Amino acid sequence: MLVDAFSRRFTYLRLSITESCNFRCTYCLPDGNDCNSRSGEITLPEIKRLVTAFAKLGTKKVRITGGEPALRKDLCEIIATCKAVPGIEKVALTTNGYRLKRDAEALKAAGLDAINVSIDSLDAATFHLVTGQDKLAEILEGIEYAQAVGIKQVKINTVLLRQHNALALPDFQQFVKDRPVSLRFIELMRTNDNTAFYQKQHLSGSSIQQTLLEQGWQLQAKGISDGPALEYSHADYQGKIGLIMPYSKDFCADCNRLRVSSQAKLFLCLFTEQHQNLRHLLASDDPEPVMQFLQAAILTKAETHYLLDDNSGSTRHLAMIGG
Numbered sequence: 001m002l003v004d005a006f007s008r009r010f011t012y013l014r015l016s017i018t019e020s021c022n023f024r025c026t027y028c029l030p031d032g033n034d035c036n037s038r039s040g041e042i043t044l045p046e047i048k049r050l051v052t053a054f055a056k057l058g059t060k061k062v063r064i065t066g067g068e069p070a071l072r073k074d075l076c077e078i079i080a081t082c083k084a085v086p087g088i089e090k091v092a093l094t095t096n097g098y099r100l101k102r103d104a105e106a107l108k109a110a111g112l113d114a115i116n117v118s119i120d121s122l123d124a125a126t127f128h129l130v131t132g133q134d135k136l137a138e139i140l141e142g143i144e145y146a147q148a149v150g151i152k153q154v155k156i157n158t159v160l161l162r163q164h165n166a167l168a169l170p171d172f173q174q175f176v177k178d179r180p181v182s183l184r185f186i187e188l189m190r191t192n193d194n195t196a197f198y199q200k201q202h203l204s205g206s207s208i209q210q211t212l213l214e215q216g217w218q219l220q221a222k223g224i225s226d227g228p229a230l231e232y233s234h235a236d237y238q239g240k241i242g243l244i245m246p247y248s249k250d251f252c253a254d255c256n257r258l259r260v261s262s263q264a265k266l267f268l269c270l271f272t273e274q275h276q277n278l279r280h281l282l283a284s285d286d287p288e289p290v291m292q293f294l295q296a297a298i299l300t301k302a303e304t305h306y307l308l309d310d311n312s313g314s315t316r317h318l319a320m321i322g323g
């Protein structure tokens with residue numbers, strides 16, 4: 001088992017498979033991809049060894065992220081490889097959805113259980129403004145395809161932005177009224193590259209939370225490998241609305257996830273200063289050295305991030321590690 005010095009158990013791995021992205025989200029990569037080369041990206045055999053070691057230590061869920069993971073041509077093989085590792089019960093993907101319409105069926109056939117798609121606005125022009133891509137309609141169709149081919153768990157990530165979607169709760173509620181999707185507002189996080197943007201656009205999720213409670217939305221119980229969202233449901237809505245509030249008190253108290261970047265580096269937290277290179281341990285099929293490394297590393301995990309002190313560690317933007 002992976003247990004840290006604060007008795008937190010880690011059963012959830014977020015694995016980034018590329019730093020590259022084809023979107024230009026204003027809060028992440030506004031000038032586009034800053035990754036000059038795709039070289040050194042974690043390979044399929046390395047992924048198999050890594051996930052095997054994590055699974056032997058109790059990891060049950062793997063989320064594939066990036067950058068934009070759909071830029072990797074071997075995405076389906078990566079999903080199938082993770083899914084085939086004994087002990088892994090769930091494989092999820094976080095994507096901007098630009099290939100979903102084309103690839104949903106293949107992703108499902110590869111064993112994908114769940115998908116998170118980022119949609120910051122349901123207004124096509126605003127979506128274009130925030131992401132640099134005029135693809136909202138295509139992405140919404142992709143979500144329908146994903147559900148039609150049987151990817152049961154579909155979630156939408158919406159970064160809460162003062163200027164662009166702070167007043168859009170009714171639109172999002174309308175969206176989930178007849179759709180079995182969970183839409184989660186994520187508080188904008190400060191990274192080293194977005195400080196000025198963060199200062200202008202950051203909003204706490206608490207007023208949305210308050211409105212939901214006043215309207216009779218009910219907080220749902222969480223499973224052991226669930227992410228950090230608080231999810232609310234309502235009898236009149238098929239879908240759910242959630243909140244991810246990294247600036248709230250005790251956000252880190254039930255942290256259950258670890259991250260490995262596409263360069264095979266272990267990040268004990270999204271906002272850590274240090275990361276540890278695992279690559280040399282992934283050259284052999286023996287999981288023991290990786291397991292020993294992880295068991296020692298976990299004891300050095302800090303109790304919380306320091307975002308409230310305006311300290312984002314060494315994280316320039318989330319495409320570096322995967323959000």
Ligand code: SAM
Pocket residue numbers: 021027028065066067068069094095096097116117118157158159186187188189190191194317318319322323
């Ligand atoms: N390309 C994929 C996507 O668009 O979902 C996966 C990578 S992206 C870094 C993962 C998630 O992190 C997205 O939902 C994105 O909106 C979110 N994200 C990126 N930067 C963020 C920030 N500074 N604060 C909050 N969420 C952020």
